Amino acid sequence: MSLNVSGTIGIVLFYIAILFVGIWAAIRKKAKAEKNDEREDCKKRIDKSEDILVAGRSLGLLVSSITMTATWVGGGYINGTSEETYKKGLLAVQAPFCYAASLALGGLIFAEKMRAKNYVTMLDPFQEKYGARIGALMYIPLFIGDILWCASILAALGASIGVVLDIDNTLAIIVSACFCVAYTFVGGLYSVAYTDIVQIFFIFVGLWLSIPFAFTNHAVHSISSTKKHWLGHWETNKTGVWIDNALLLIFGAIPSQVYFQRVLACKTAKQTKAQSLLAAFACFAMAIPPFLIGALATSTDWSATAYKGHTNSTLPKEDGNRVLPLVLQYLTPPAVAFIGLGAVTAAVMSSADSAILSSSSMISRNIYKVLFRPQASEREMLLVIRITTCCVGFCATVMALNAESIYGLWAFCVELIYVVLFPQLCCVIFMANANSYGALSGYIVAVFFRAGGGVTFIGLKPFIHYPWYDKSNGQLFPFKSLAMILSSLTIIIVSSVTKYLFKSRHISTKWDALGYFQSTYETAFEESSVEKEKSNENSHLLADILS
Structure with a gap:
């Protein structure tokens, strides 16, 4: 030719x-x-x-x-x-x-x-x-x-x-x-x-x-x-x-x-x-x-x-x-x-x-x-x-x-x-409580469970055998979707838990390694403290007047 x-x-x-x-x-x-x-x-x-x-x-x-x-x-x-x-x-x-x-x-x-x-x-x-x-x-x-x-x-x-x-x-x-x-x-x-x-x-x-x-x-x-x-x-x-x-x-x-x-x-x-x-x-x-x-x-x-x-x-x-x-x-x-x-x-x-x-x-x-x-x-x-x-x-x-x-x-x-990204996109748009800790955790979970199923494209053999695994046919379970679902749940759970812990002051914001809650809750806490002090001052002033 x-x-x-x-x-x-x-x-x-x-x-x-x-x-x-x-x-x-x-x-x-x-x-x-x-x-x-x-x-x-x-x-x-x-x-x-x-x-x-x-x-x-x-x-x-x-x-x-x-x-x-x-x-x-x-x-x-x-x-x-x-x-x-x-x-x-x-x-x-x-x-x-x-x-x-x-x-x-x-x-x-x-x-x-x-x-x-x-x-x-x-x-x-x-x-x-x-x-x-x-x-x-x-x-x-x-x-x-x-x-x-x-x-x-x-x-x-x-x-x-x-x-x-x-x-x-x-x-x-x-x-x-x-x-x-x-x-x-x-x-x-x-x-x-x-x-x-x-x-x-x-x-x-x-x-x-x-x-x-x-x-x-x-x-x-x-x-x-x-x-x-x-x-x-x-x-x-x-x-x-x-x-x-x-x-x-x-x-x-x-x-x-x-x-x-x-x-x-x-x-x-x-x-x-x-x-x-x-x-x-x-x-x-x-x-x-x-x-x-x-x-x-x-x-x-x-x-x-x-x-x-x-x-x-x-x-x-x-x-x-x-x-x-x-x-x-x-x-x-x-x-x-x-x-x-x-x-x-x-x-x-x-x-x-x-x-x-x-x-x-x-x-x-x-x-x-x-x-x-x-x-x-x-x-x-x-x-x-x-x-x-x-x-x-x-x-x-x-x-x-x-x-x-x-x-x-x-x-x-x-x-x-x-x-990796579909659960992240859903959460960042539709979940108001999603935060960087949940996002990072979900990212890691998605990569781990997807990689665990093996990646033939780069020669990575499976180190997690999901249900119905077969040596000749490989993974027969929809493990990619499972990894996506597990990532979604991780983002939701970790975001909710970390928000509660930091907001309730069970964990100090000085341990906020990713800096997500510091600006938000420190400011809110300071404003709350100022308002509480003003309220106490007003209460004492009212007590003095009445006495």
């Missing part, structure tokens, strides 16, 4: 077009900001660094819904859906259904409350309630999650471009990452949001266009003949695992900066619900084409195609993560394959830029400014945002070059956030 010159030129032009849209959005944002500043009656604008991170809170319903959809429908989402449909069947494809539910629940329960507070990042409520250090601790799973997510979708793009254009995966990943970093560097969320509009158009058109050509290829038989294969079968002994994974995909996707960054960029708090519900519907609909591609791959006689890597007319197991690009390359005409590749490329870039901006936002604001440089100027903050954007992009690219399982990376990044 030789290099597809015309396809390569087309992809390069597509990248340049996306970069142009990103730069145009940044210039448009700057011109609009200058125009607002010239108006004498205009309201005070938010800081320029915040302007970049939340697009001046100016995104309307249509743009915010599109950028939310494009963010979730990434390369891992598309390639992973086709991969799992081909390898395990529809019953194993949980992400499209669960992510749609996640967006809907996030909008109904969390979005309006966060936007009404005018937060800039998801970590703001944690640092506001627990202090800078405990709040910064929450960033660890978010950072790992964003890097893994970005790496997984860049790896998906490398696999797709490598198949269709016969370009080295390494080159494809590096070039794609550079373009994402470039326009994110220039315009922040403005550039990301407007490039998402172009990218979601390419995703929709490219994937749906390839379906009729692939289905009518002479090597493809009716998918009804392989229904048992692409539908899959229910493994009763793994019901607990299925439930566990479904819950982590639904609730693990909510506490993420890529979600709340778009929520916080909406014009109004009420708009956030409609935005999330529209994105949920669109996210589910965009999973239909990659599912169909995975299903028709099961009914294809690969020996009747030009692909030489088949085994007994079927794709070998190691080709599972390349199902979508293989279908595009060998079952559709070259022009259609190129357009389909454009869809995958657009999907990757729309999610990669979001993950990069997500991490750089929290590093610059919640780590650098809040923790180390509260006096940092706006110019300094803009510089930090851009430096961290480049650094995060570099880290994700390095990981993408060493990625082995697209779907595994993608699912694992959600798992980290589900176990």
Whole structure:
């Protein structure tokens, strides 16, 4: 197979077009900001660094819904859906259904409350309630999650471009990452949001266009003949695992900066619900084409195609993560394959830029400014945002070059956030008594019980055998959800107990190592003492008068 010159030129032009849209959005944002500043009656604008991170809170319903959809429908989402449909069947494809539910629940329960507070990042409520250090601790799973997510979708793009254009995966990943970093560097969320509009158009058109050509290829038989294969079968002994994974995909996707960054960029708090519900519907609909591609791959006689890597007319197991690009390359005409590749490329870039901006936002604001440089100027903050954007992009690219399982990376990044951060988010928003002691205890409990179940991704063997543990199948109990529940209970109990002990003075505030109760209860105690002394003075004065 030789290099597809015309396809390569087309992809390069597509990248340049996306970069142009990103730069145009940044210039448009700057011109609009200058125009607002010239108006004498205009309201005070938010800081320029915040302007970049939340697009001046100016995104309307249509743009915010599109950028939310494009963010979730990434390369891992598309390639992973086709991969799992081909390898395990529809019953194993949980992400499209669960992510749609996640967006809907996030909008109904969390979005309006966060936007009404005018937060800039998801970590703001944690640092506001627990202090800078405990709040910064929450960033660890978010950072790992964003890097893994970005790496997984860049790896998906490398696999797709490598198949269709016969370009080295390494080159494809590096070039794609550079373009994402470039326009994110220039315009922040403005550039990301407007490039998402172009990218979601390419995703929709490219994937749906390839379906009729692939289905009518002479090597493809009716998918009804392989229904048992692409539908899959229910493994009763793994019901607990299925439930566990479904819950982590639904609730693990909510506490993420890529979600709340778009929520916080909406014009109004009420708009956030409609935005999330529209994105949920669109996210589910965009999973239909990659599912169909995975299903028709099961009914294809690969020996009747030009692909030489088949085994007994079927794709070998190691080709599972390349199902979508293989279908595009060998079952559709070259022009259609190129357009389909454009869809995958657009999907990757729309999610990669979001993950990069997500991490750089929290590093610059919640780590650098809040923790180390509260006096940092706006110019300094803009510089930090851009430096961290480049650094995060570099880290994700390095990981993408060493990625082995697209779907595994993608699912694992959600798992980290589900176990540790979902209970923390619920408590910091809805539990008035939550404090830093409860948050820290819940954090430790979540990590311990999750790690106890084993992490195959990094080679950590289980040191806790939960019910139904099997040596060959591993943990069959929904232990991730158990870790999340135990973390929630720990936050509630420890927060309530420590509040009672410090407030009732059973423990002196001088033992308040985290400094949470010192300012609150010392002040209250001093005010109470002053009032009591005044009351005693008044009582003595009244007694003297009466006597």
